[in-house]
Amino acid sequence: MYWSKYFIPTLKEAPAGTEAISHQLLLRAGLVHMLTAGVYTYLPLGYRVLKNVERVIRQEMNAAGAAELFMPCLHPLELWKQTGRDEVLKDVMIRFKDGRGREMCLGPTHEEVVTDLVKNFVQSYRQLPVILYQIQTKFRDEMRARFGIVRACEFIMKDAYSFDRDAAGLQKNYARMETAYRNIFKRLDLDVVVVAADSGAMGGKVSHEFMVPAEIGEDAVAVCGSCAFRGGASVLETAGGVCPQCGQKNLAKSPALELGHIFQLGVKYSAAQQALFLDEKGERQPIIMGCYGIGVSRVVAAIIEKHHDEKGIIWPKAAAPFDVEILTLPGPDDAEGVEPAARELYRALTEWGMDVLVDDRPDSPGRKFNDADLIGIPLRVTIGRKNMAQGQIEIKVRGTGAMVLVPQQEAGGRIKEMIAKL
RNA sequence: CGGGAAGUAGCGCAGCUGGCUAGCGCGCAACGUUCGGGACGUUGAGGUCGGGGGUUCAAAUCCCCCCUUCCCGACCA
Numbered sequence A: 001m002y003w004s005k006y007f008i009p010t011l012k013e014a015p016a017g018t019e020a021i022s023h024q025l026l027l028r029a030g031l032v033h034m035l036t037a038g039v040y041t042y043l044p045l046g047y048r049v050l051k052n053v054e055r056v057i058r059q060e061m062n063a064a065g066a067a068e069l070f071m072p073c074l075h076p077l078e079l080w081k082q083t084g085r086d087e088v089l090k091d092v093m094i095r096f097k098d099g100r101g102r103e104m105c106l107g108p109t110h111e112e113v114v115t116d117l118v119k120n121f122v123q124s125y126r127q128l129p130v131i132l133y134q135i136q137t138k139f140r141d142e143m144r145a146r147f148g149i150v151r152a153c154e155f156i157m158k159d160a161y162s163f164d165r166d167a168a169g170l171q172k173n174y175a176r177m178e179t180a181y182r183n184i185f186k187r188l189d190l191d192v193v194v195v196a197a198d199s200g201a202m203g204g205k206v207s208h209e210f211m212v213p214a215e216i217g218e219d220a221v222a223v224c225g226s227c228a229f230r231g232g233a234s235v236l237e238t239a240g241g242v243c244p245q246c247g248q249k250n251l252a253k254s255p256a257l258e259l260g261h262i263f264q265l266g267v268k269y270s271a272a273q274q275a276l277f278l279d280e281k282g283e284r285q286p287i288i289m290g291c292y293g294i295g296v297s298r299v300v301a302a303i304i305e306k307h308h309d310e311k312g313i314i315w316p317k318a319a320a321p322f323d324v325e326i327l328t329l330p331g332p333d334d335a336e337g338v339e340p341a342a343r344e345l346y347r348a349l350t351e352w353g354m355d356v357l358v359d360d361r362p363d364s365p366g367r368k369f370n371d372a373d374l375i376g377i378p379l380r381v382t383i384g385r386k387n388m389a390q391g392q393i394e395i396k397v398r399g400t401g402a403m404v405l406v407p408q409q410e411a412g413g414r415i416k417e418m419i420a421k422l
Numbered sequence B: 001c002g003g004g005a006a007g008u009a010g011c012g013c014a015g016c017u018g019g020c021u022a023g024c025g026c027g028c029a030a031c032g033u034u035c036g037g038g039a040c041g042u043u044g045a046g047g048u049c050g051g052g053g054g055u056u057c058a059a060a061u062c063c064c065c066c067c068u069u070c071c072c073g074a075c076c077a
Helices: A021-028 A044-063 A077-081 A111-121 A167-187 A234-239 A268-272 A296-306 A338-351 A365-375 A385-389 A408-421
Strands: A032-036 A039-042 A074-076 A094-097 A103-106 A130-139 A154-164 A193-196 A206-213 A219-224 A230-232 A251-266 A276-278 A284-286 A288-295 A324-329 A356-359 A379-384 A392-397 A403-407
Touching (some): A044 A130, A044 A154, A044 A296, A077 A111, A111 A268, A154 A167, A167 A251, A193 A230, A206 A296, A234 A251, A324 A338, A338 A356, A338 A385, A379 A385, A379 A408, A385 A392
Antiparallel strands (some): A074 A103, A094 A103, A154 A288, A206 A251, A219 A230, A219 A251, A379 A392
16 A cells, blocks of 8 residues: 555644543544544544454454344434333433434344344254354443543444353353453553453343543552452452552553453343243243454554554554555655665565555655554555665664664565564 | 533534634655655645524634543443
8 A cells, every 4th residue: 555545644744622642643644533522434544453453353353153133323212121221221321313213223232133033033042052242333422421432422442242041151251351351462462351240221130340440530440569469349348458469559440442352141132032942941031142343443542552662553553554664765866766665565565464554745844754653553664865875775673673684685584574574 | 311521624622701815734746855653845735613493793712502532430231
């Protein structure tokens, strides 16, 4: 991809009224644009990041045996009345009447819809277990949207639902999902704390939240300053400031962002919606359910919150919109062949399967360097007239600042090696 | 939904105790000079001063109502 043909509207200054670092960098790096409070457009670069996060999630979900589908966001309110959640969630639900006068809502979550689906197709224990998931837009009428895409009215969520014949099956799928979640966050370089949580309006008895300590967090976790211990905020009350792992009195409360939440729902929905199956004895039983959510767009904000410096974003490899940015600094007549060298390297790297962005804009070096730092692509390859006169190309790692000069012919190979090490 | 702050060019802001043609920086367009860390010069385009009402000879500026955004709190599957 060539920058001059792409669409990356970077900003020199942070827009007024932005507080969170991730919010500022999302806007400054040209990743998102606000339409109205809590409603954002994902610009090409931000959309690439979103798709990368989704890819990681899909891979782990598929590996865990979940099947992807895609449910509607437009729901008849009638369905929600079956579980009474039209009342429970009425404050966050965006409701309206359609042209025929039917009461409708935009889905804030999908338990009712997926349960309705499954009850149509599952009649026997032989058809269980099954895990379904989707990555889809959710709508919540937040009274106070906050911190850019951290808490939005329209956002992307991965929601999975497990259906089992018994409690043992649920335990198994629950554990499987927890493992998948740990893998997902690890691959995205997010150091999550898993804590037992309240199930709230979702129902069920057991639930766990996946939290990442972050300044802008609206929840809290306990963090030990002396060892690697991290735990739920409740530890602070029970342990009274003494770390349960190392015994030091160095336990502190840290704000944290909730990125995922998994629930053992039991039969709350299946019973209310009559999602029943026949067991071996020929008796009708409600399906045992679990549900598993990840705030995909919030994960994007969390990654930025955790991976940036004063100059901009430092993308972890798995989320980065591109693997490599080639930055050209040709002279007026390009006697040194900067542009041809960039095109050749772009071709070679792309053939090797890398995603490459070439900043071919005819702008000043300062602007191009600063934009490169801002958008935070893991490797920056500078092809400039001075180094090219010596037949050399510069490669710099965004995260560490490590820089090497290599002969032009070896650049492709070196980049490949360096990418592999990230 | 309670409390606070703010809306002036695409972005960041000044002007506001009423007074000349609404200004600055960035960005944008053209030309020239530059060319490894947000270059320089010249010229130029770009505005319902958030909206409505009122006071006044005169309103970006004062008063009232509304809208929007941000922050704190309540809420948050």
